[in-house]
Amino acid sequence: MTQRPAIPASAPDRVAARLRSAPDGPLALLHTGSDAVYVDLDGRALGVLGRCAWQVPCALRTRLDELPDVRSAAIVGGVLHLDGVPVRVGRVVSAGVAVRALALSHRRLDPAALVGSGAGLTPYGDDVLCGYLAAHRAAGSATDDLDAQVSDLLPRTTVLSATLLECAMRGEVLPEVGDLLTAWGTAGAADAEAALLRVGSSSGAGLLEGARLALAA
Numbered sequence: 001m002t003q004r005p006a007i008p009a010s011a012p013d014r015v016a017a018r019l020r021s022a023p024d025g026p027l028a029l030l031h032t033g034s035d036a037v038y039v040d041l042d043g044r045a046l047g048v049l050g051r052c053a054w055q056v057p058c059a060l061r062t063r064l065d066e067l068p069d070v071r072s073a074a075i076v077g078g079v080l081h082l083d084g085v086p087v088r089v090g091r092v093v094s095a096g097v098a099v100r101a102l103a104l105s106h107r108r109l110d111p112a113a114l115v116g117s118g119a120g121l122t123p124y125g126d127d128v129l130c131g132y133l134a135a136h137r138a139a140g141s142a143t144d145d146l147d148a149q150v151s152d153l154l155p156r157t158t159v160l161s162a163t164l165l166e167c168a169m170r171g172e173v174l175p176e177v178g179d180l181l182t183a184w185g186t187a188g189a190a191d192a193e194a195a196l197l198r199v200g201s202s203s204g205a206g207l208l209e210g211a212r213l214a215l216a217a
Contacts, residue, residue, distance in 0.1 A: 006086040007048075009060040012095035012172060015046070019089065020078040027073040027080075030159055031121065034066045037082065038121075038160055039073040045160040048080070048087055054199050057095035057172035058163045060087050095172040097181055102139035103216035111149045115165075116157035124206045126161040130168040130177075131210025137171030138181040139215075174199065177207055184215060 011019075022041060030038040030045055035053040038045045047059025050067050060080065070082045080087045109132055117125030129150060136143050147169050154162040167173070173181075176196045183192040197204045 004085045006088045007062055007064065007082075008090050009048070009062045009087050010091040010093045011060045011089045012057050013092045014095075014170075014172070015058060015060065016089045016092055018046070019075070019080060022075045022078065024075050024077065027075065029070065029073060032067075032070050037067055037070050037073075039080070040159060041075075043159070044166070045163040046080070047160075048082065054203075055175055056164060057167045057174065058160075060089060061093070062087070095167070097134055097138040097171045097173055097178050099138060099140045100182070102135070102181070102184060104136065104139050104141055104214060105216045107213050109146070109210075109213065111146060111153055115150060115153040116161075118202075118206075120201070121158055122161045122164060122200070122203050122206075123157055124202055126157055126165055127203045127206025128210040128213070130164055130173070131207035131212075132214045133165070133168040133210075134171065134173045134177050134207075135181060135211045135214035137168075138184075143169075174207070176204065177211070180208070180211060184211075 018041065027039040027041060030040050035050045037048045045058055047056060048067065049055060049059045049061050050064045055061055072083055074081045109129065111129060114125035114129050116123055133143060150165055154165065176199055180192040180196050183189045193208055196208050
Protein backbone atom coordinates (compact mmCIF):
# COMPACT_ATOMS: atom_id res chain seq x y z
CA MET A 1 0.00 0.00 0.00
CA THR A 2 1.32 3.46 -0.93
CA GLN A 3 1.68 5.71 2.08
CA ARG A 4 -0.11 9.01 1.70
CA PRO A 5 2.13 12.08 1.96
CA ALA A 6 2.30 14.07 5.17
CA ILE A 7 0.12 17.16 5.55
CA PRO A 8 2.33 20.23 6.15
CA ALA A 9 1.21 22.56 8.91
CA SER A 10 2.19 25.52 11.04
CA ALA A 11 1.37 25.87 14.73
CA PRO A 12 1.73 28.22 17.70
CA ASP A 13 4.81 27.31 19.73
CA ARG A 14 2.86 25.97 22.72
CA VAL A 15 0.80 23.68 20.46
CA ALA A 16 3.98 22.34 18.86
CA ALA A 17 5.46 21.75 22.31
CA ARG A 18 2.33 19.89 23.46
CA LEU A 19 2.66 17.53 20.54
CA ARG A 20 6.36 16.89 21.07
CA SER A 21 5.75 15.88 24.69
CA ALA A 22 2.55 13.87 24.13
CA PRO A 23 2.70 10.09 24.61
CA ASP A 24 1.95 7.80 21.71
CA GLY A 25 -1.59 6.49 21.45
CA PRO A 26 -5.05 7.01 19.98
CA LEU A 27 -7.02 10.21 20.56
CA ALA A 28 -10.77 10.71 20.77
CA LEU A 29 -12.37 12.83 18.07
CA LEU A 30 -14.29 15.83 19.44
CA HIS A 31 -15.47 17.30 16.14
CA THR A 32 -14.95 16.57 12.45
CA GLY A 33 -15.74 18.78 9.50
CA SER A 34 -14.38 19.94 6.18
CA ASP A 35 -12.83 23.08 7.72
CA ALA A 36 -11.75 21.87 11.16
CA VAL A 37 -11.09 18.68 13.12
CA TYR A 38 -10.68 18.67 16.90
CA VAL A 39 -9.26 15.86 19.00
CA ASP A 40 -8.95 15.39 22.75
CA LEU A 41 -5.34 15.59 23.91
CA ASP A 42 -5.06 15.16 27.68
CA GLY A 43 -8.50 16.63 28.28
CA ARG A 44 -8.01 19.67 26.08
CA ALA A 45 -8.82 20.32 22.43
CA LEU A 46 -6.22 20.14 19.69
CA GLY A 47 -7.37 21.25 16.26
CA VAL A 48 -6.36 20.76 12.66
CA LEU A 49 -7.62 23.61 10.50
CA GLY A 50 -8.19 24.07 6.81
CA ARG A 51 -7.23 27.24 4.98
CA CYS A 52 -10.65 28.87 5.42
CA ALA A 53 -11.19 27.98 9.10
CA TRP A 54 -10.95 30.52 11.89
CA GLN A 55 -7.37 30.21 13.11
CA VAL A 56 -7.86 29.41 16.79
CA PRO A 57 -4.69 29.38 18.95
CA CYS A 58 -5.00 25.69 19.94
CA ALA A 59 -4.62 24.18 16.48
CA LEU A 60 -2.37 23.08 13.65
CA ARG A 61 -2.93 25.26 10.59
CA THR A 62 -2.88 23.73 7.10
CA ARG A 63 -3.39 25.17 3.62
CA LEU A 64 -5.92 22.53 2.64
CA ASP A 65 -9.07 23.83 0.98
CA GLU A 66 -10.98 20.94 2.55
CA LEU A 67 -10.02 18.47 5.26
CA PRO A 68 -10.59 14.76 4.63
CA ASP A 69 -13.37 12.82 6.34
CA VAL A 70 -11.39 11.86 9.44
CA ARG A 71 -12.28 8.67 11.28
CA SER A 72 -9.32 8.23 13.65
CA ALA A 73 -6.51 10.19 15.26
CA ALA A 74 -3.35 9.22 17.11
CA ILE A 75 -0.03 10.56 18.32
CA VAL A 76 3.04 8.75 16.96
CA GLY A 77 6.48 10.01 17.91
CA GLY A 78 5.25 13.49 18.80
CA VAL A 79 3.33 13.87 15.52
CA LEU A 80 -0.45 13.94 15.11
CA HIS A 81 -1.76 11.38 12.61
CA LEU A 82 -5.23 11.56 11.07
CA ASP A 83 -6.28 8.20 9.62
CA GLY A 84 -2.60 7.28 9.60
CA VAL A 85 -1.49 10.41 7.74
CA PRO A 86 1.01 12.58 9.68
CA VAL A 87 0.31 16.29 10.11
CA ARG A 88 3.84 17.69 10.37
CA VAL A 89 4.60 21.08 11.89
CA GLY A 90 7.16 22.80 9.70
CA ARG A 91 6.75 26.35 10.92
CA VAL A 92 6.00 27.92 14.29
CA VAL A 93 3.73 30.98 14.35
CA SER A 94 2.77 33.43 17.08
CA ALA A 95 -0.69 33.40 18.67
CA GLY A 96 0.06 35.91 21.43
CA VAL A 97 -1.33 39.41 21.77
CA ALA A 98 1.00 42.35 21.38
CA VAL A 99 1.29 44.23 24.68
CA ARG A 100 0.72 47.98 24.35
CA ALA A 101 -0.45 50.92 26.43
CA LEU A 102 -4.19 50.30 26.71
CA ALA A 103 -6.44 51.92 29.32
CA LEU A 104 -8.67 49.46 31.16
CA SER A 105 -12.24 50.17 32.20
CA HIS A 106 -11.88 48.25 35.49
CA ARG A 107 -15.27 46.60 34.98
CA ARG A 108 -15.46 43.18 36.63
CA LEU A 109 -17.16 40.12 35.23
CA ASP A 110 -18.90 37.31 37.09
CA PRO A 111 -17.40 34.10 35.67
CA ALA A 112 -20.04 31.95 37.39
CA ALA A 113 -22.67 33.62 35.21
CA LEU A 114 -20.63 33.29 32.02
CA VAL A 115 -18.65 30.04 31.86
CA GLY A 116 -20.63 27.53 29.80
CA SER A 117 -23.45 30.02 29.19
CA GLY A 118 -24.78 29.49 25.67
CA ALA A 119 -24.89 26.81 23.00
CA GLY A 120 -22.40 25.33 20.57
CA LEU A 121 -18.72 24.39 20.70
CA THR A 122 -17.88 27.80 22.20
CA PRO A 123 -20.75 29.15 24.32
CA TYR A 124 -21.30 32.91 24.11
CA GLY A 125 -20.44 33.57 27.75
CA ASP A 126 -17.06 31.93 27.26
CA ASP A 127 -16.39 34.08 24.19
CA VAL A 128 -17.10 37.20 26.26
CA LEU A 129 -14.63 36.04 28.89
CA CYS A 130 -12.01 35.25 26.23
CA GLY A 131 -12.27 38.76 24.81
CA TYR A 132 -12.10 40.29 28.27
CA LEU A 133 -9.06 38.25 29.31
CA ALA A 134 -7.26 38.88 26.02
CA ALA A 135 -7.73 42.63 26.41
CA HIS A 136 -6.19 42.52 29.87
CA ARG A 137 -3.21 40.57 28.53
CA ALA A 138 -2.78 43.12 25.73
CA ALA A 139 -2.74 45.86 28.37
CA GLY A 140 -0.14 43.92 30.37
CA SER A 141 -2.60 43.45 33.23
CA ALA A 142 -2.77 40.28 35.32
CA THR A 143 -6.13 38.88 36.43
CA ASP A 144 -5.03 36.23 38.90
CA ASP A 145 -8.26 36.04 40.91
CA LEU A 146 -10.43 35.86 37.78
CA ASP A 147 -8.12 33.27 36.23
CA ALA A 148 -8.45 31.07 39.32
CA GLN A 149 -12.25 31.34 39.28
CA VAL A 150 -12.47 30.57 35.56
CA SER A 151 -10.13 27.59 35.93
CA ASP A 152 -12.32 26.12 38.66
CA LEU A 153 -15.40 26.48 36.42
CA LEU A 154 -13.94 24.94 33.25
CA PRO A 155 -15.65 21.54 33.77
CA ARG A 156 -18.97 23.35 33.14
CA THR A 157 -18.20 24.09 29.50
CA THR A 158 -17.09 22.24 26.36
CA VAL A 159 -13.57 20.86 25.93
CA LEU A 160 -12.86 23.28 23.08
CA SER A 161 -14.18 26.29 24.96
CA ALA A 162 -12.23 25.35 28.10
CA THR A 163 -9.10 25.14 25.97
CA LEU A 164 -9.72 28.56 24.41
CA LEU A 165 -10.31 30.10 27.84
CA GLU A 166 -6.95 28.74 28.98
CA CYS A 167 -5.41 30.19 25.83
CA ALA A 168 -6.94 33.59 26.54
CA MET A 169 -5.56 33.53 30.08
CA ARG A 170 -2.13 33.13 28.48
CA GLY A 171 -2.79 35.90 25.96
CA GLU A 172 -3.21 33.50 23.02
CA VAL A 173 -5.97 34.59 20.65
CA LEU A 174 -7.46 34.47 17.18
CA PRO A 175 -5.67 36.78 14.72
CA GLU A 176 -8.84 38.90 14.48
CA VAL A 177 -8.75 39.53 18.24
CA GLY A 178 -5.08 40.44 18.09
CA ASP A 179 -5.77 42.82 15.21
CA LEU A 180 -8.55 44.53 17.16
CA LEU A 181 -6.40 45.01 20.26
CA THR A 182 -3.58 46.40 18.13
CA ALA A 183 -5.95 48.81 16.36
CA TRP A 184 -7.88 49.86 19.48
CA GLY A 185 -8.02 53.65 19.75
CA THR A 186 -6.81 54.18 16.18
CA ALA A 187 -8.52 54.89 12.85
CA GLY A 188 -8.32 51.18 12.02
CA ALA A 189 -10.45 50.06 14.98
CA ALA A 190 -13.76 50.09 13.10
CA ASP A 191 -12.45 47.82 10.36
CA ALA A 192 -10.93 45.49 12.98
CA GLU A 193 -14.25 45.31 14.82
CA ALA A 194 -16.09 44.48 11.59
CA ALA A 195 -13.60 41.70 10.81
CA LEU A 196 -13.99 40.24 14.31
CA LEU A 197 -17.78 40.28 14.05
CA ARG A 198 -17.53 37.97 11.03
CA VAL A 199 -15.96 35.21 13.16
CA GLY A 200 -18.37 32.31 13.65
CA SER A 201 -22.09 32.68 14.12
CA SER A 202 -21.77 34.59 17.41
CA SER A 203 -18.19 34.08 18.64
CA GLY A 204 -16.91 37.31 17.15
CA ALA A 205 -19.70 39.29 18.79
CA GLY A 206 -18.93 37.71 22.16
CA LEU A 207 -15.20 38.33 21.84
CA LEU A 208 -15.82 41.95 20.88
CA GLU A 209 -18.25 42.45 23.78
CA GLY A 210 -15.66 41.11 26.21
CA ALA A 211 -12.91 43.33 24.83
CA ARG A 212 -15.16 46.39 25.02
CA LEU A 213 -16.07 45.59 28.64
CA ALA A 214 -12.38 45.40 29.54
CA LEU A 215 -11.14 48.46 27.73
CA ALA A 216 -11.84 52.13 28.30
CA ALA A 217 -13.73 53.71 25.41
